[in-house]
Amino acid sequence: MxxxxxxxxxxxxxxxxxxxxxxxxxxxxxxxxDDADAGAKAVDLDELRDESVPIGDPKLDVILDIPVRMTMEVGGTEIPIRNLLQLSQGSVIELNRVAGEPLDVKINGTLIAHGEVVVVNDRYGIRLTDVISPQERIRRLK
CATH class of the missing domain: 1.20.5 (Single alpha-helices involved in coiled-coils or other helix-helix interfaces)
Structure with missing residues (x-):
């Protein structure tokens, strides 16, 4: 059944x-x-590149609450797995960054700024010293 x-x-x-x-x-x-086309709207791509659009613009409201991952990168290095397995508490790993050099600030893995570490009320923070322009970010993607 x-x-x-x-x-x-x-x-x-x-x-x-x-x-x-x-x-x-x-x-x-x-x-x-014509009724079928009434719902369709042509989109001008220059409209998307306009940097003068205010934050309160309804066109941006759709994406403003999307969470992104922000990371601050002190430096990095490459080591063989053999050396990785030998690490223990107290081991020191040399990074590819000079002391005092600005940190990289990344959003979802994309570099957007450089900054320096600050301490405010016993919490770490970062003071942005150089923000990468949107044009430069796009150039780096290519």
């Missing part, structure tokens, strides 16, 4: 899809109507 109900549900679903497809192809066979 359940197979019969499942077949009926499948048939009903197939009928709905067929009706929707017929509506779509019916309007396409008669030519594309």
């Amino acid at each position: 359940s197979d019969e109900n499942n077949d009926l549900d499948q048939q009903a679903l197939a009928d709905e899809w067929a009706a929707a497809l017929e509506e779509q192809t019916g309007s396409a066979s008669g030519g594309v109507s």
Whole structure:
């Protein structure tokens, strides 16, 4: 009995899809109507590059609450797995950065600024010393 109900549900679903497809192809066979294009809107790509758009702009409200991962990179190094396995408490690893050199501030792995470590109320922070321009960020992606 359940197979019969499942077949009926499948048939009903197939009928709905067929009706929707017929509506779509019916309007396409008669030519594309102006009503169909009424919902479509041309987008000017220069609009997306405009840096003077204020933060309160409704166009940006959609993305303002998307979380991103911000990291501060002190430096890095490459070591063989053999040396990695020999590390213990108190081991010192030399990084590829000179002491006093600014840290890299990255958003989702993309460099956006340089900064220096500060301590405020017993918490670490970072003071931005140089922000990478959007044009430079795009150039670095290529």
